[in-house]
Amino acid sequence: MSQPVKSVSPAKDFLLSALSEENCFQNTEAFKNWFSRKKQDNRFSVKQIPFSFLQQWYFEEETQNLKHASGRFFTIEGIRIHTNFGPTQCWEQPIINQPEIGILGIITRKFDGVPYFLMQAKMEPGNVNLLQLSPTVQATKSNFTQVHGGRLPPYLEYFLDRKKSHYLIDQLQTEQGGRFLRKRNRNMIVAVDHEIEILDDFCWLTLGQIKKLLKEDNFVNMDARTVLACVPMPGRDVSREQSIDDMMHELNTSSLDDFSQSLLESLFCHEESACLTTAEIISWFTELKTKYHMTVERIPLKNVKQWKRTNMEISHEEHPLFSVIAVSVEAGTREVFSWTQPLLKEPQQGLLGFIAKKIDGILHLLMQAKVEPGNIDSIEIAPTVSCSAVNFKRQQGYHIPFLDYFLNAAPQQIRYSAIQSEEGGRFYHFLNRNMVIELEESDKIDLPENYIWMTLGQVMEFLKHGYMNIDARTLLACIGFKH
Amino acid sequence: MSQPVKSVSPAKDFLLSALSEENCFQNTEAFKNWFSRKKQDNRFSVKQIPFSFLQQWYFEEETQNLKHASGRFFTIEGIRIHTNFGPTQCWEQPIINQPEIGILGIITRKFDGVPYFLMQAKMEPGNVNLLQLSPTVQATKSNFTQVHGGRLPPYLEYFLDRKKSHYLIDQLQTEQGGRFLRKRNRNMIVAVDHEIEILDDFCWLTLGQIKKLLKEDNFVNMDARTVLACVPMPGRDVSREQSIDDMMHELNTSSLDDFSQSLLESLFCHEESACLTTAEIISWFTELKTKYHMTVERIPLKNVKQWKRTNMEISHEEHPLFSVIAVSVEAGTREVFSWTQPLLKEPQQGLLGFIAKKIDGILHLLMQAKVEPGNIDSIEIAPTVSCSAVNFKRQQGYHIPFLDYFLNAAPQQIRYSAIQSEEGGRFYHFLNRNMVIELEESDKIDLPENYIWMTLGQVMEFLKHGYMNIDARTLLACIGFKH
Numbered sequence: 001m002s003q004p005v006k007s008v009s010p011a012k013d014f015l016l017s018a019l020s021e022e023n024c025f026q027n028t029e030a031f032k033n034w035f036s037r038k039k040q041d042n043r044f045s046v047k048q049i050p051f052s053f054l055q056q057w058y059f060e061e062e063t064q065n066l067k068h069a070s071g072r073f074f075t076i077e078g079i080r081i082h083t084n085f086g087p088t089q090c091w092e093q094p095i096i097n098q099p100e101i102g103i104l105g106i107i108t109r110k111f112d113g114v115p116y117f118l119m120q121a122k123m124e125p126g127n128v129n130l131l132q133l134s135p136t137v138q139a140t141k142s143n144f145t146q147v148h149g150g151r152l153p154p155y156l157e158y159f160l161d162r163k164k165s166h167y168l169i170d171q172l173q174t175e176q177g178g179r180f181l182r183k184r185n186r187n188m189i190v191a192v193d194h195e196i197e198i199l200d201d202f203c204w205l206t207l208g209q210i211k212k213l214l215k216e217d218n219f220v221n222m223d224a225r226t227v228l229a230c231v232p233m234p235g236r237d238v239s240r241e242q243s244i245d246d247m248m249h250e251l252n253t254s255s256l257d258d259f260s261q262s263l264l265e266s267l268f269c270h271e272e273s274a275c276l277t278t279a280e281i282i283s284w285f286t287e288l289k290t291k292y293h294m295t296v297e298r299i300p301l302k303n304v305k306q307w308k309r310t311n312m313e314i315s316h317e318e319h320p321l322f323s324v325i326a327v328s329v330e331a332g333t334r335e336v337f338s339w340t341q342p343l344l345k346e347p348q349q350g351l352l353g354f355i356a357k358k359i360d361g362i363l364h365l366l367m368q369a370k371v372e373p374g375n376i377d378s379i380e381i382a383p384t385v386s387c388s389a390v391n392f393k394r395q396q397g398y399h400i401p402f403l404d405y406f407l408n409a410a411p412q413q414i415r416y417s418a419i420q421s422e423e424g425g426r427f428y429h430f431l432n433r434n435m436v437i438e439l440e441e442s443d444k445i446d447l448p449e450n451y452i453w454m455t456l457g458q459v460m461e462f463l464k465h466g467y468m469n470i471d472a473r474t475l476l477a478c479i480g481f482k483h
Numbered sequence: 484m485s486q487p488v489k490s491v492s493p494a495k496d497f498l499l500s501a502l503s504e505e506n507c508f509q510n511t512e513a514f515k516n517w518f519s520r521k522k523q524d525n526r527f528s529v530k531q532i533p534f535s536f537l538q539q540w541y542f543e544e545e546t547q548n549l550k551h552a553s554g555r556f557f558t559i560e561g562i563r564i565h566t567n568f569g570p571t572q573c574w575e576q577p578i579i580n581q582p583e584i585g586i587l588g589i590i591t592r593k594f595d596g597v598p599y600f601l602m603q604a605k606m607e608p609g610n611v612n613l614l615q616l617s618p619t620v621q622a623t624k625s626n627f628t629q630v631h632g633g634r635l636p637p638y639l640e641y642f643l644d645r646k647k648s649h650y651l652i653d654q655l656q657t658e659q660g661g662r663f664l665r666k667r668n669r670n671m672i673v674a675v676d677h678e679i680e681i682l683d684d685f686c687w688l689t690l691g692q693i694k695k696l697l698k699e700d701n702f703v704n705m706d707a708r709t710v711l712a713c714v715p716m717p718g719r720d721v722s723r724e725q726s727i728d729d730m731m732h733e734l735n736t737s738s739l740d741d742f743s744q745s746l747l748e749s750l751f752c753h754e755e756s757a758c759l760t761t762a763e764i765i766s767w768f769t770e771l772k773t774k775y776h777m778t779v780e781r782i783p784l785k786n787v788k789q790w791k792r793t794n795m796e797i798s799h800e801e802h803p804l805f806s807v808i809a810v811s812v813e814a815g816t817r818e819v820f821s822w823t824q825p826l827l828k829e830p831q832q833g834l835l836g837f838i839a840k841k842i843d844g845i846l847h848l849l850m851q852a853k854v855e856p857g858n859i860d861s862i863e864i865a866p867t868v869s870c871s872a873v874n875f876k877r878q879q880g881y882h883i884p885f886l887d888y889f890l891n892a893a894p895q896q897i898r899y900s901a902i903q904s905e906e907g908g909r910f911y912h913f914l915n916r917n918m919v920i921e922l923e924e925s926d927k928i929d930l931p932e933n934y935i936w937m938t939l940g941q942v943m944e945f946l947k948h949g950y951m952n953i954d955a956r957t958l959l960a961c962i963g964f965k966h
Contacts, residue, residue, distance in 0.1 A: 101773045170766030172773070186773055232762065279715065282947060283653030290584045290655070290669055377859060464765060465948045 124424025177372030607907025660855030
């Protein structure tokens with residue numbers, strides 16, 4: 001392998017970009033006008049159809065698994081779960097099996113010393129508003145090996161050839177462990193230092209601009225959010241070179257609001273200011289992995305108990321959980337002009353939330369170790385609350401730890417709140433309210449064994465190595481800095 | 484969970500212990516006399532027996548898998564592997580399935596400011612010399628839930644109850660991916676700060692003493708080596724507080740030989756002195772995980788192609804690979820007085836080796852990404868060479884990258900060389916020569932895509948998160964510092 005060229009740490013540059021809403025090409029308002037025009041230009045129609053109208057997709061005779069004729073893309077299969085974690089210890093459910101590793105990637109380029117991100121206005125059939133802001137590239141292996149018969153996704157070569165860009169971030173990150181079986185994507189951020197052609201549906205934005213757009217409901221898609229969560233930020237490593245105060249001064253952070261300043265301190269602070277050391281967090285995680293086990297057995301979809309299939313959907317017999325539906329799509333901006341496909345429909349809104357709280361003056365986030373059936377190694381780290389179908393679960397009397405803090409949050413506690421969409425290529429109208437609330441330092445909280453306080457710097461350190469699940473990452477992407 | 488008490492970083496103390504061969508209880512010679520007496524006191528007999536003489540173990544009728552009557556301990560089953568990595572892309576083999584997570588743990592306690600390790604003289608039936616130096620505790624879940632019907636392993640409570648000790652290291656680490664299916668143990672180092680009873684077969688040793696004993700063949704067992712590999716050493720984090728020169732001065736490292744000093748610099752050095760950044764190493768690993776896949780299917784032992792069973796062994800029809808045998812054991816120091824069990828016999832010696840080389844003045848180790856069927860996530864990081872049955876593979880003309888560097892190493896290149904035993908509770912006379920050789924900075928080496936240079940500090944950082952396989956860890960444990 002030709003070794004990649006060594007880079008100066010890009011973390012500080014990215015923080016600079018996160019703090020900047022100024023754009024030398026177009027300000028955020030101009031961008032929004034451009035985006036609105038894209039919406040008008042692109043006429044899509046997405047309709048739910050009976051399964052029998054699906055083209056190329058079929059229920060395999062022996063298993064009744066839902067498959068594509070090419071054998072590629074994904075299949076909807078069944079799984080049977082046994083675990084000693086949580087109130088339900090044995091169940092069966094449908095799941096998406098897509099064993100390929102896709103690429104979610106953003107090209108960055110510095111203008112006037114500030115990195116800009118090449119973002120795309122992209123339609124996905126499951127989005128409530130169809131068009132959302134997306135990464136430069138979101139490609140399944142089927143995409144770039146052209147199973148569609150369509151054209152190769154633009155800019156893909158920058159993520160497949162180290163000679164064409166500088167790979168800054170290149171991490172395997174998991175998808176929803178409740179919906180996908182062992183699914184991961186390669187999350188990449190690459191840098192170019194020369195001019196590249198900007199295609200029609202693409203534009204350069206600073207990270208600060210994207211963070212601003214993340215305050216709006218359903219604007220920035222999930223694929224963008226998971227990549228943005230991986231953006232390296234200066235941690236205790238970078239702060240070795242200068243004092244935290246000097247860095248805060250250089251970045252002109254005094255004009256930031258209190259919470260933003262707390263976030264930066266939580267990012268920069270050294271191990272000894274954290275509630276727990278890295279070794280102690282690893283120990284907590286080790287103990288839980290030792291204590292809790294889960295076996296996941298793949299079973300034919302036809303054998304999944306308590307689920308029924310009509311010609312319109314595969315759904316749970318009693319509960320308003322997710323269902324499998326089919327849609328037809330007609331569009332001008334995707335790889336092929338029209339197609340049909342299955343999607344997972346989520347009937348109710350979920351909630352993803354971080355509780356933030358200062359401990360000994362340093363802001364910490366409350367993290368949860370969570371067992372989900374699609375996880376590659378049983379447990380991943382999730383946000384404080386990660387709960388689908390909130391209303392249903394409340395009505396059923398499920399105990400969701402810390403959920404009430406969010407449902408009853410006073411306005412002055414809320415640091416972030418917006419509705420975000422899960423991946424519109426697999427999910428139909430799957431919406432989660434994303435929230436960050438801050439409690440008083442004096443508020444006392446008892447932690448169940450699978451909850452832990454981490455600084456933002458520690459969260460970012462563990463994220464690099466794949467500990468953070470998609471719900472934690474999507475919330476991390478939403479966290480911005482306010483002047 | 485009651486949060487563990489925060490510790491001052493123990494890394495520097497451990498380095499102090501690694502540099503110290505002085506022991507306030509007994510010097511190394513007195514220890515060796517004690518150990519020799521233990522050998523004489525303990526009379527063991529281990530004999531190979533026909534499978535039909537096994538008690539409690541049986542071949543299950545339907546699968547011919549080898550199982551224990553309790554359903555616990557481990558089973559010998561078959562697997563079928565498909566992969567696009569390496570020259571052999573499809574094969575079948577027997578494997579040990581032991582899904583439980585055991586505990587390998589060492590108690591430490593400071594005397595005169597230097598941490599000592601509580602080590603045990605312990606017999607295992609597969610050891611060539613039966614008695615080896617072992618960690619304080621090596622317990623399978625079957626051990627501590629007392630499936631044996633024997634007594635509970637001594638000192639186990641210090642690893643099960645956070646109130647009884649301070650957990651310094653507590654990591655899940657994998658075992659041999661070529662022999663075990665997804666097997667992991669909890670590797671733990673705990674500290675006590677009060678007197679504890681020292682039982683008959685136990686003694687306190689400094690890390691420096693243990694490192695000295697690691698220069699001898701087959702003295703320190705594998706369970707000890709994997710735990711010792713996890714001993715935290717000061718990295719770039721700790722060196723934030725003082726300059727590297729100051730730390731070297733404080734630790735009085737000027738009397739160390741050149742290679743030891745290079746090792747320390749490789750441990751302390753900052754990211755920018757390394758050949759690749761952490762992000763670049765993660766990218767290298769991500770690309771390989773994306774490119775190479777492996778599916779492992781569990782199959783009945785009776786269906787494993789090319790393997791045959793007699794009443795004495797299960798072995799490959801043509802090649803001198805490992806075989807499954809049965810032994811009877813009589814001993815006075817194990818949990819029960821006598822027993823029979825299966826073991827995996829390794830007919831030929833293997834070789835584990837690090838190539839070390841300075842790059843821009845900083846020592847780097849050459850690491851290999853290796854796909855093995857028992858790995859939890861397909862690829863782990865192995866040493867430069869990790870090769871079983873060396874002579875057979877040479878005769879067959881296998882291409883093992885970098886093997887010749889070790890076989891032809893000049894004496895002045897050899898920094899470490901000793902034969903070490905794999906775990907004697909599962910393996911019968913499974914020996915590997917462990918070597919570290921150092922090349923000249925000017926020596927040019929072309930790297931295949933799955934090889935990479937890492938500093939010792941980087942290796943330790945990735946080890947914490949479970950990237951390093953058992954072969955890499957056992958070699959790391961062997962690396963010591965010489966005056």
